[in-house]
Amino acid sequence: MSQTTAAATWTNWGGTARCTPTELITPQSVDELADAVRTAAASGQTVKPAGAGHSFSQIAVAPGIQVKLSGLRGLISVDADRKRVTLGAGTHLHEIPAILEPLGLGMANLGDIDKQTLAGATSTGTHGTGGAFGGISTQIRGVTLVDGTGTVRVIGEDDPDLKAAALGLGSLGVLTQITIQCVDAFSIRAEEGPGEADETFSTFLERVENVDHYEFYWFPHTTKTLVKTNTRVPRDTPATGPSDLRRYIDDELLSNKLLGALCKVGARSPRTVPSINQVVGRALSARTYTDRSDRIFISDRDVRFREMEYAVPLEAVPDTLREIRAMIDRRGHKVSFPIEVRAAAADDLMLSTASDRASGYIAVHRFSGDDVAASEAYFRDVEDIMMSHAGRPHWGKMHTRDADYLRSVYPRFDEFLEVRNRFDPQRVFTNPYLQTALGS
Structure with a gap:
């Protein structure tokens, strides 16, 4: 059963962002999360997952309801033939090696910090280094999320919306499951x-x-x-x-x-x-x-x-x-x-x-x-x-850029906004950072 508590003031790791949400919820299932989002949308409230708080920007600030994803974590399924695992979105990066090691698998690339949740790291574009390797989000082959209407969407690798949802800034919905393409350890x-x-x-x-x-x-x-x-x-x-x-x-x-x-x-x-x-x-x-x-x-x-x-x-x-x-x-x-x-x-x-x-x-x-x-x-x-x-x-680090500038350097910026309009027409997942970065 979802846990709902009065929220204390939240501060990120770097001390650069803080907020006092109206309440904190910790859903234990996707259905509980979907119910909470529908209720919030009907009452005009906003919803924002906070991850582990390792972003330096204001991207995780929750003016309304803050969501903790600790109830949606761990291994969900394994596709051994394709070397893929599906994990709860609240799984922390530092928990993943112990999951993959018995399977003989590893992640293709990582950054240099592993305290983040998988959802938070991929939603903000966390990356490592390597001229032949992309960021962690490029390893995603599918996601499940709850959109702004409380609908549970399953987005597979052939769905063009995955190009938005794999790195969505938390603006499309709350991620609940993420399928990762692994490699041999x-x-x-x-x-x-x-x-x-x-x-x-x-x-x-x-x-x-x-x-x-x-x-x-x-x-x-x-x-x-x-x-x-x-x-x-x-x-x-x-x-x-x-x-x-x-x-x-x-x-x-x-x-x-x-x-x-x-x-x-x-x-x-x-x-x-x-x-x-x-x-x-x-x-x-x-x-x-x-x-x-x-x-x-x-x-x-x-x-x-x-x-x-x-x-x-x-x-x-x-x-x-x-x-x-x-x-x-x-x-x-x-x-x-x-x-x-x-x-x-x-x-x-x-x-x-x-x-x-x-x-x-x-x-x-x-x-x-x-x-x-x-x-x-x-x-x-x-x-x-x-x-x-x-x-x-970097979406998770300090900057002062707005939508006008970002549109000039991202060729698919307006295409992303179209996806956002479909996934969150009421802007249930907005906050001041997203209003500036995405323009609404």
């Missing part, structure tokens, strides 16, 4: 090491073309980068590399605890940030290790931050980075967090940031304890550069 050989910024920028396109999963981090105020080269290898490849203790020291103590401490110092005294980054850049070291794919893709992120990420045409990445570097120097921003750079293949989803073009992703961050006005100024300056390259903002 595989491992990854990870090679990490320091690089020089000019060379790393210049060779980005070549490395994306020749490496399965390539990404790097550039430390502002330095010439240093951390380069990550991930190569797919057979699943039975023995795990190698640093011990569990060594990886704990590197990934938890150095990447999280030490980073957090240094960011706090920089927040209190911004003038020290360039010097701190120089020390961090010089301390980078190389390591190589092999493990199951999800264990390589995923990294712990304990230090709270705010994030903006844009997708630009792949070939524009080197010049865009050089412009950001020059802007930071010119404007005097003090940026303690590294800039993350990744890539993805073109896809055919209507609102994917890689829709109809191979894309490079440039993510900029500010520590949550940094001065808010300074952080916002930095994001505005970065956003100006991104727009000059026809950039598309």
